Amino acid sequence: MEFTEVIGIRRSIRFFDPDRPVEREKVQKILEAMRLGSCAMNAQWLRAVVVYRDQLSPETFEKLKLPVAGVIMELAPVHIYCYGDLSVIAKDHGARPKQLIDIGALAPSHGWTHRFVDEFVWPQLLEPLTQSPHYPVAMAFDNGGCATQGVLMAYEEGLGACWTAFNTEVAKEAFGIPDDWVPHYLLNLGYPAESREAGGQRPRPPFEELYFEGHASKPFRRDEAVVEELRQRKMIQAPAPLPNRQQELRELARRLGLPE
């Protein structure tokens, strides 16, 4: 699939074929895509635990589910629990930026030397970051970017996905999550039982209310010619609701034994 179409066809899929397993190699490809995401200082905070729904004990599974997520988790054969590892930087002492210098990704032309890391980056940026109450939030930004690469890979592989919340205390106990790992979200994964369109592309606030140019009071003007090009390239697709969606929802509920 073209990159633009992958972005366009990604939407939260909440109806999975519960009996169709996801190939392990597809799960690996998703994780590989996450791993290639960019992170401040190449810290790579994201941790993910892949759990196969059918290998969970019924008691643990019941306790893991939250009301906003239960049906999705029941239908998705694979669950990827995502965390941020707060211990990364403290253990690292500037080794990751130094590695980027050594391989020529960070260049002396931009001021990057081991000495710069030892005298400025580590003591004035990284170490204070680990002490800051903003650290988990800052880290979550990077992890969201990395995890999103995995989500897009899932669609490239013909799968569907939906992020959900989960019971973090139960997961910590069940999956042996270390104390330093901050819970993010759970990526539910499976083959869609619903159509690829899943009722159409979901609504977003108007472009100009979200993005600005030069000053936060000056909306970034949306060029309709660009929008049209992205329509042609299947990134911008027919908006929800598509005319047959309610019928599709009823049929899905019947087929999967869910309330209508």
Ligand SMILES: Cc1cc2nc3c(=O)[nH]c(=O)nc-3n(C[C@H](O)[C@H](O)[C@H](O)COP(=O)(O)O)c2cc1C
């Ligand atoms: C971090 C995150 C957490 C989410 N948690 C839930 C959830 O608990 N339950 C749910 O049904 N959808 C959840 N969603 C899906 C969003 O509600 C979704 O983005 C929205 O339905 C429309 O966008 P989309 O269909 O383009 O993804 C979550 C999405 C994200 C990114």
